[in-house]
Amino acid sequence: MTPLIQCSALTKVYRMGDADVFALDGIDLTIEHNDYVAIIGPSGSGKSTMMNILGCLDTPSSGQFLLNGRDVAKMNDRELAATRNREIGFIFQSFNLLPRATALENVMRPLVYRGISRQERRERAREALALVGLEARVSHLPNELSGGQRQRVAIARALCGEPSLLLADEPTGNLDTATADEIIGLFDRLHRAGNTILLITHEPTIAARCKRAITLADGRIVDDRRREQVLAA
Amino acid sequence: MLLRLREGARAAWDGVIANRSRSGLTIAGMVVGVAAIIVVVSIVQSLSQSITSSFDSLGTNTLSVRAYTSFDEQLRGITRRLTLSDHRAILGRVDGVEQVTPVLLPFGAYGTRVAAGGKTGFTRVYGVTPNYQDTFKVYTAQGRFVNAADEQAARKICVIGTKVRENLDLPGSPIGQFLRIGGDWYKIVGVMEEKGDVFGISQDDYVAIPFSAGEIAVADPGKLDLSITLSVADPDAIEDVQHRIVQVLRENRKLRPGDEDDFKVDTAKQLTQSFDRITGAIAGVAVGLVGISLLVAGIGIMNMMLTSVTERTREIGICKALGAQRGDILLQFLLEAVLLSLFGGLLGVLVGCGIDLIIPILVPQLPAIPIPVSAAVGSVVFVTAIGVLFGVIPAAQAANLDPIEALRHE
Numbered sequence: 001m002t003p004l005i006q007c008s009a010l011t012k013v014y015r016m017g018d019a020d021v022f023a024l025d026g027i028d029l030t031i032e033h034n035d036y037v038a039i040i041g042p043s044g045s046g047k048s049t050m051m052n053i054l055g056c057l058d059t060p061s062s063g064q065f066l067l068n069g070r071d072v073a074k075m076n077d078r079e080l081a082a083t084r085n086r087e088i089g090f091i092f093q094s095f096n097l098l099p100r101a102t103a104l105e106n107v108m109r110p111l112v113y114r115g116i117s118r119q120e121r122r123e124r125a126r127e128a129l130a131l132v133g134l135e136a137r138v139s140h141l142p143n144e145l146s147g148g149q150r151q152r153v154a155i156a157r158a159l160c161g162e163p164s165l166l167l168a169d170e171p172t173g174n175l176d177t178a179t180a181d182e183i184i185g186l187f188d189r190l191h192r193a194g195n196t197i198l199l200i201t202h203e204p205t206i207a208a209r210c211k212r213a214i215t216l217a218d219g220r221i222v223d224d225r226r227r228e229q230v231l232a233a
Numbered sequence: 234m235l236l237r238l239r240e241g242a243r244a245a246w247d248g249v250i251a252n253r254s255r256s257g258l259t260i261a262g263m264v265v266g267v268a269a270i271i272v273v274v275s276i277v278q279s280l281s282q283s284i285t286s287s288f289d290s291l292g293t294n295t296l297s298v299r300a301y302t303s304f305d306e307q308l309r310g311i312t313r314r315l316t317l318s319d320h321r322a323i324l325g326r327v328d329g330v331e332q333v334t335p336v337l338l339p340f341g342a343y344g345t346r347v348a349a350g351g352k353t354g355f356t357r358v359y360g361v362t363p364n365y366q367d368t369f370k371v372y373t374a375q376g377r378f379v380n381a382a383d384e385q386a387a388r389k390i391c392v393i394g395t396k397v398r399e400n401l402d403l404p405g406s407p408i409g410q411f412l413r414i415g416g417d418w419y420k421i422v423g424v425m426e427e428k429g430d431v432f433g434i435s436q437d438d439y440v441a442i443p444f445s446a447g448e449i450a451v452a453d454p455g456k457l458d459l460s461i462t463l464s465v466a467d468p469d470a471i472e473d474v475q476h477r478i479v480q481v482l483r484e485n486r487k488l489r490p491g492d493e494d495d496f497k498v499d500t501a502k503q504l505t506q507s508f509d510r511i512t513g514a515i516a517g518v519a520v521g522l523v524g525i526s527l528l529v530a531g532i533g534i535m536n537m538m539l540t541s542v543t544e545r546t547r548e549i550g551i552c553k554a555l556g557a558q559r560g561d562i563l564l565q566f567l568l569e570a571v572l573l574s575l576f577g578g579l580l581g582v583l584v585g586c587g588i589d590l591i592i593p594i595l596v597p598q599l600p601a602i603p604i605p606v607s608a609a610v611g612s613v614v615f616v617t618a619i620g621v622l623f624g625v626i627p628a629a630q631a632a633n634l635d636p637i638e639a640l641r642h643e
Contacts, residue, residue, distance in 0.1 A: 057554060057636050078558060085556020096551045096640065100251055112240050113556045157555070 010063035025219035041216035089158025148179035245568035260577030262530030267581025341456035360447020376423030387445035394437035538627035550639025570624025578616035
């Protein structure tokens with residue numbers, strides 16, 4: 001089976017004044033389906049750039065990035081948007097819910113861009129909200145929900161389109177410890193249900209719960225180990 | 234595609250509703266502009282209808298003859314006039330004419346001083362023949378009109394408009410009283426029906442005397458003015474008669490072959506047409522001016538949309554991250570601009586029609602005002618086009634946002 005993600009010699013270069021800055025500097029990475037990966041590293045290590053490229057929000061300067069065997073680096077705007085819509089489920093630190101839309105409408109949103117009928121969108125969004133335990137909050141607006149509930153809505157939104165990859169950027173960064181624990185518990189459950197999850201974090205305790213932890217520094221992978229190894233160390 | 238459109242419309246509607254007061258203020262310009270178009274067009278239409286119908290009442294077999302001064306000559310201070318000699322030439326040399334109704338202004342277009350019982354006033358004086366009444370469908374309310382015997386004997390009698398009676402403090406029934414016009418005294422034999430005001434100008438401020446008496450009263454032949462309305466015996470021969478009159482007048486007025494006519498001979502239909510051209514031009518200018526104000530209103534919409542795009546940058550970023558295509562965002566913002574201007578247009582139509590309903594109550598002399606359907610439809614279409622025109626730039630700006638930058642936007 002083709003791996004979900006296959007990167008080779010991936011670079012991202014930004015021009016800063018006269019100097020070229022390598023945000024990513026030769027990344028080789030393979031992630032299989034149903035893996036549960038944490039990307040850790042200090043700020044400025046290239047985590048966000050990595051996230052943007054893996055999330056198809058940005059394209060690499062050079063190198064190859066195959067998602068489900070398709071070369072993202074060669075995609076145009078239209079194809080990138082369609083790929084984000086079908087393959088990627090984003091979960092952000094600041095939730096990024098649409099403020100004037102209810103929980104249900106927020107969750108339905110990715111399906112809108114897929115041209116799915118209102119009826120079916122509603123059903124699938126309700127199911128996704130039930131999955132994260134928010135069936136009683138479908139018609140609430142984001143500002144009527146707690147932080148943990150908002151992040152659950154965002155997770156339901158990411159799940160709703162049944163993407164190949166759940167991409168979470170510091171998903172617990174804005175939450176208190178207890179709520180963060182709940183959210184990570186939810187990720188564990190989603191992983192067991194067969195989802196592939198990649199989360200960016202700088203909290204070692206969260207990274208420790210993943211099956212695999214990749215450490216970035218200065219745009220390079222400096223460490224890549226699986227949980228068995230972490231536990232052994 | 235239809236689904237996309239519906240989703241875009243829904244999102245656009247949310248955008249309009251979310252900024253209710255701002256949206257309202259933005260479309261105010263459109264509302265005023267469209268309402269103005271509706272009111273201007275309907276007033277012009279109503280006036281033109283009433284004047285057209287008064288021309289129509291002249292009938293299909295009538296010709297009107299009047300002097301014509303070209304614009305060039307007007308600038309040089311020249312005014313062309315028909316003369317009594319022209320009148321005699323038509324009477325004597327044109328065949329196929331059934332009836333001639335000349336109207337003589339012995340004291341010129343502006344009239345002269347009139348007096349009765351120590352009061353003096355200023356009014357227009359017409360020299361008319363007995364058939365004036367039937368030709369122009371105006372009749373006396375009291376007494377009688379100029380009759381054949383008056384005309385025959387050039388009697389010094391007059392029929393007055395109600396405004397003259399009022400201005401000179403004459404009694405309710407002034408018949409038998411005397412009125413001094415120019416240097417002579419005329420006996421009042423009748424009072425005309427009241428016609429009311431049109432735009433504040435009284436239609437009842439005149440005195441009619443026999444045509445023959447008018448000829449005698451002419452004080453300054455250079456000021457005298459004359460117009461002639463005539464009916465032809467055979468309506469099918471109207472053009473022949475028209476040409477014959479032109480020929481006779483050119484000869485009588487000693488025009489050389491290359492000279493342009495300094496008079497006009499029109500059928501009732503031609504009169505209507507030339508009047509319609511004038512009202513059409515006036516309406517065109519007014520609507521053009523309002524159209525410019527609508528363009529300005531369009532800039533207002535663009536301004537609001539640009540603000541709105543900036544405010545919603547993050548939302549746009551979120552939608553893009555969730556897989557919105559450039560076209561989805563473009564459509565949403567374009568539809569928002571169109572929706573705004575469409576609202577403005579429809580509201581403007583409502584306001585304009587409302588004003589149309591109120592005007593006849595405030596100005597009862599105006600004829601009934603029709604609701605101008607074509608102007609209403611036209612202005613709504615125009616305003617919607619403006620929405621598209623001025624919505625494109627903000628919508629394109631929104632659609633072209635970089636998702637990463639947009640997501641970072643606070």
